[in-house]
Amino acid sequence: MPVITYREALRHALSEELDRDPNVVVLGEEVAQFNGAYKVTETLLAKYGPKRIVDTPISEAGFIGMGIGASMLGVRPVMELMFWSFYSVAFDQILNNAANVRYMSGGQINCPIVIRGPANGGTNVGATHSHTPENVLANHPGVKVVVPSTPYDAKGLLKSAIRDNDPVFFLENTMLYGDKGEVPQEEYLIPLGKADIKRKGTDLSIITYGRSAIQSLAAAELLEKEHDISVEVVDLRSIRPLDIDTVLASVSRTHRVLIVEEQKPFASVGSQLAFMIQREAFDELDGPIHRLATVDAPAIYSPPVEIEQLPNPQRILKAALAAVA
Amino acid sequence: MQLTAEQKIEFYRQIVRIRRFEERSLRSYLKKQIGGFLHLYIGQEALAVGCCSLMGKNDHIITAYRDHGHAIAVGMDTRALMAELYGKITGCSKGKGGSMHYFDPSRNYWGGHGIVGGQIPLGTGLGYAIKYKGLKGAAMAFMGDGAVNQGAVHESYNLAALWDLPVVFVIENNGYSMGTSQTRSSAGDLARRAEGYHMAWASCDGYDLYEVRSVMNEYLVRAREESKPAVVEIRTYRYRGHSVADPDKTYRDKSEIEEYQRTKDPITHNQNQFLAEGVLTEALIESIDADARAEADAAADFAEASPFPTTDDIQKDVYWEADNPDKRTSEGRLFFE
Numbered sequence: 134m135p136v137i138t139y140r141e142a143l144r145h146a147l148s149e150e151l152d153r154d155p156n157v158v159v160l161g162e163e164v165a166q167f168n169g170a171y172k173v174t175e176t177l178l179a180k181y182g183p184k185r186i187v188d189t190p191i192s193e194a195g196f197i198g199m200g201i202g203a204s205m206l207g208v209r210p211v212m213e214l215m216f217w218s219f220y221s222v223a224f225d226q227i228l229n230n231a232a233n234v235r236y237m238s239g240g241q242i243n244c245p246i247v248i249r250g251p252a253n254g255g256t257n258v259g260a261t262h263s264h265t266p267e268n269v270l271a272n273h274p275g276v277k278v279v280v281p282s283t284p285y286d287a288k289g290l291l292k293s294a295i296r297d298n299d300p301v302f303f304l305e306n307t308m309l310y311g312d313k314g315e316v317p318q319e320e321y322l323i324p325l326g327k328a329d330i331k332r333k334g335t336d337l338s339i340i341t342y343g344r345s346a347i348q349s350l351a352a353a354e355l356l357e358k359e360h361d362i363s364v365e366v367v368d369l370r371s372i373r374p375l376d377i378d379t380v381l382a383s384v385s386r387t388h389r390v391l392i393v394e395e396q397k398p399f400a401s402v403g404s405q406l407a408f409m410i411q412r413e414a415f416d417e418l419d420g421p422i423h424r425l426a427t428v429d430a431p432a433i434y435s436p437p438v439e440i441e442q443l444p445n446p447q448r449i450l451k452a453a454l455a456a457v458a
Numbered sequence: 459m460q461l462t463a464e465q466k467i468e469f470y471r472q473i474v475r476i477r478r479f480e481e482r483s484l485r486s487y488l489k490k491q492i493g494g495f496l497h498l499y500i501g502q503e504a505l506a507v508g509c510c511s512l513m514g515k516n517d518h519i520i521t522a523y524r525d526h527g528h529a530i531a532v533g534m535d536t537r538a539l540m541a542e543l544y545g546k547i548t549g550c551s552k553g554k555g556g557s558m559h560y561f562d563p564s565r566n567y568w569g570g571h572g573i574v575g576g577q578i579p580l581g582t583g584l585g586y587a588i589k590y591k592g593l594k595g596a597a598m599a600f601m602g603d604g605a606v607n608q609g610a611v612h613e614s615y616n617l618a619a620l621w622d623l624p625v626v627f628v629i630e631n632n633g634y635s636m637g638t639s640q641t642r643s644s645a646g647d648l649a650r651r652a653e654g655y656h657m658a659w660a661s662c663d664g665y666d667l668y669e670v671r672s673v674m675n676e677y678l679v680r681a682r683e684e685s686k687p688a689v690v691e692i693r694t695y696r697y698r699g700h701s702v703a704d705p706d707k708t709y710r711d712k713s714e715i716e717e718y719q720r721t722k723d724p725i726t727h728n729q730n731q732f733l734a735e736g737v738l739t740e741a742l743i744e745s746i747d748a749d750a751r752a753e754a755d756a757a758a759d760f761a762e763a764s765p766f767p768t769t770d771d772i773q774k775d776v777y778w779e780a781d782n783p784d785k786r787t788s789e790g791r792l793f794f795e
Contacts, residue, residue, distance in 0.1 A: 158590065184590070190620065195579050195613025202583020205568060206518070208590055225576050225610070238561035238569065239552030240775030274776050274793065293787065298778035326790025374790035405794070412795075 134317055140310040142284035143173050143249075146291035147211065149320065151181055154209060157295060160187040160200060161213025161250075170215045171251065171310055193219050197248065198226035201300075204246040205234065211295060217252030217304055218264040231300040232273040247294045249303035252280075253344060253395060254432045254443050256307055263432035265395050268402045270302045271373040277301040277325055278372040282346040284314035286370055289323030297325065306344045326374030330383065334365035337457050338383040340406055341393040342369040345444050349393050352449035362457055372402055380406065381414045388419040391456040393444050398426040423456035425449055459675055463737045467746075469511055469667055470732055473503040473724055474750045476527045479536050482754035483526070483543055487702050491762065492543045494556050499527035501697040504724035505630055506531040508670030509598060509692075512678055513566065516588060516595025520568040520581040522602055523558035524630075524696075532565045540757035546764035553767045554775060574635075575601060575608030578627065582614040585625035589685055596624040596681035598674075603691075604635025606648050618687035619655040626677045627652075629691040630664070636700040637709040649691035657687055664694035665722040666731075695722070 137145070150157050159174060159181075165188040168175040178186040189196040193214065200210035214220060220227055227248065234242050254263035271278040277299055281287040287305065294301035331346060332353050339349045346368040353364035367383050369376065384390055390410055392403040407422045428442045441448070461469075480498045487496045499506070502524075510519065510531035521528050529539055534550060542549030543557055550560050551570075560570035568584060571577035581599025588595045605611055606629060618625045635643050652659035658680070662673040670692060677688040695718045699706035719726075732738040773793055779786045780793075 190613075190616060192613040192616060194610045195582070195617050198576070198579020198610060199583040199586055199614070199617055202520075202568075202580035203587040203590065204583070205563070205580070206584055206587035206591075208583075208587045225573055226579055229573055229576060230571075230580060234569070235778065236775050237551055237555040237559040238563070238775075239550070239554050240781055241551075241561050241563050242568070243778050274773075277788070297788070322787075325788035326792075327788075328790075371788075371790060374788050374792045375794075376790040378790075409794075 134315040136313050137284055137316050138310065139284045139287050139312045139314070140171065140173050142288035142316050143291055143305065144175065144177070145316070146288045146295070147174065147177060148180070150292055150295040151177070151185060156207060156209045157211060158185050158187065158208060159211045159213070160189050160196060162189055162191055162215050164188060164213050169213070171307060173310070174213065193223040194226050197223040198230060200246055201226055201231045201244055204244050205242050209245050209295060211247045211249060214248060214250035216262050217250050217266055218262045220266055228270070228273050232275040236275055243298050244300045245298045247301045247303055249291070250305060251307040252304040253306040253308055254427065255439060257434055257436045257439055259434045260431035267304055267372050268396055268400060271402065275299065277374065278304065279325055279370065280304045280343040280372060281370060282309065282343050282368055284312065284316050286323060286329065288316055289321050290325065290370060293322045293325050301325070304343070308344055309347065312347070323370070325371045326376055327370065328376035328379040329368045329370055330365060330379065331368045332364065332366040334363040334387065336363045336387055337389040337391060337453055338365045338367060338387045339391050339393055339453065340367050340369065340380055342372065343395060345393045345395050348444055348446050349449055351446040352453060355446060355450050356453055360454065362453065364453060377409055377413070380410065384410055384414045385417045388417055389456055390418065390422045391453050392422065392424040393449055393452070394426050395444055396426050397429050398424065399429065401426060420456070423452055425452040459671060466732055466737045467742070469507050470728055470738065471746050471750070472507045472531055473728060474746050475536070475753060476503040476506070476530045477725060478750035478754040479530060479539070479757065480526060482758050483540065484702060486543065486758055492557070493545060495523070495701040495703065496543070496557050497524040497701050498696070498698040499524055501718065501724070502630060502632060502664060502694045503527055504667050504728060505664035505670055505692050505694050508667045509628060509674050512671060512675055514595065516593045517678070518566040518568060518584045518588070518595065518597045519600070520577050520584060520597070521570065521600035522574065522577055522605065523570070523572050524602065525558065525560050525570040528600065529560045529562070529567060529570070532562065532567045534560070534562050534565060534567065536753055536757040537760040540761040541764050544761035544764070545766060546761055547767045547771065548760070548764040552771070552775065575605035575611045577601070578605065578611045578614045582618050582623060582625055585618060585623035585687070586621070588624055594682050596626055596678050598626050598628055600628045600630055602635060603629055603631040603633065603640055603648060604643065606644060606651065615652065615655045615657065615689070619657045622685045623687055624681035624685045625687045626674065626681055627687065627689045629689065630694055631691050632694050632696045634700070634709065637704070639709065649689045652689035657689055659689040659691070661691035661693065663722070664692040665724045665727050667728050
């Protein structure tokens, strides 16, 4: 099976869907001539031309809103946010218009738009560029929120997102763009809302997603080797819809839970998970639900300290030991 | 743009129908049969009628929350419009949108939007889609004079001009953004701001059907034929408060309202014009008015008799997938407790 990067996997997904559906159009800042700020869209302009690969001005509220309006008429825009952190300047368009228009029209209008881009810390770019808004986004009924961790998942989920008739917010990660993984040559789709058990284990369930899933796998390796603890890593892949059944099934096997997320802890995705696990699997728990999140402060710039603010294998390992104690 | 007598009568009828619908909804609102806000279009009727009368099959319209007039002008059923105000399942948005959120995509009417200026990027997107699909059409994106200071409006101007999108931005300037007059909120001429984007612009009065149609037609044709955007400011006036619930006496004098009513009322003005042309007769005027009142009453009766949505309806129309479970491709939980 070919081994390609997360970035290439995303590009292949875009390319296949551009081939498949003439209504698919890619828009965003620097996506065309510049080949993408993070090179996800590299070569697409040459292949598809300026009608389908469109450079936008730095004008997120304008161009995202424009994409939402176009999607109401059946265009399928895939909009790149150079950083998901910039969603705040398009907040009204994303979360008032895209999220609500179907509902407020009594189901008469669909909004098949994808907004994608990286949403992560860890790159020493300070608080303005390090937001992880998946909890904020997922708080809005009407939208879907996807956070892939591997090249295989990134491709299969992005293709599903583009075909979806509801607005899908697709949160990538600059720290993962260069990661490599096996991706089949033949076409495949991964349904949104289906979690993936990335590692089987018996002593502890780590519920996680995005880059935290990759780091949890590294921690699980150490826990196995150094502490003889068998960890199951459940990668949610999609925040909304949420595959809570896979989470609960894992909890009922291990009876111990650690949630790992690159979110600030207050009212995070993990908060919702913890509520649901205690509500629906209370009797399966042998101890309180533990959580490892980003240290609760705006993202610090200082490079060595930022590593410690975010989840990392050592912090996860420590939290896991506490969870099984 | 030669109009037949029948067309003129029809446009006049629409103006009257809007007025009577709005007056009837006001009565229901005061009786608390309608909740929330009620932003009445009284005084502005000829503007929506004139603009919407120019729409062809590939033309689209989007507006803000003072949206009843446009909805009637594109041909939506007043019973469904009134029922929406009453929060009934028979409403045009199934009782889920309310006064500010009317929708009817089957008539190319894309709302009805509550956030000042927030609909303008969407309207720009309608123009983008028209162009992308190679259709010969135009999008009319309406906003009030208060919206011109929103960033999203300027971002939309830039995109439309940069990419030659067939969008006519229409500023319905009724003189007040809520209780703040134009002179206290906006620097310079509103439509002239288009010059900064090398966009064509014009301004005209909104009480005269001929003037509205003539000016708008020029820019709509240009949008359809040459895919060029424009900004058109149409001066108008609202007789009621920003919303019915808002006090109306703090920021303008009653004499100002009376002056407009006396000199530029859309019904009186166009009526006089059509009477002078021999298109309307006193008898016809009376019957149009009686019909409009009866229609508004029937709409209110229909609304009153209609059922409310049920609590089971709360979670319908949220996701396409949830409403089409047999076609669902995603898995997992979509709704949470």
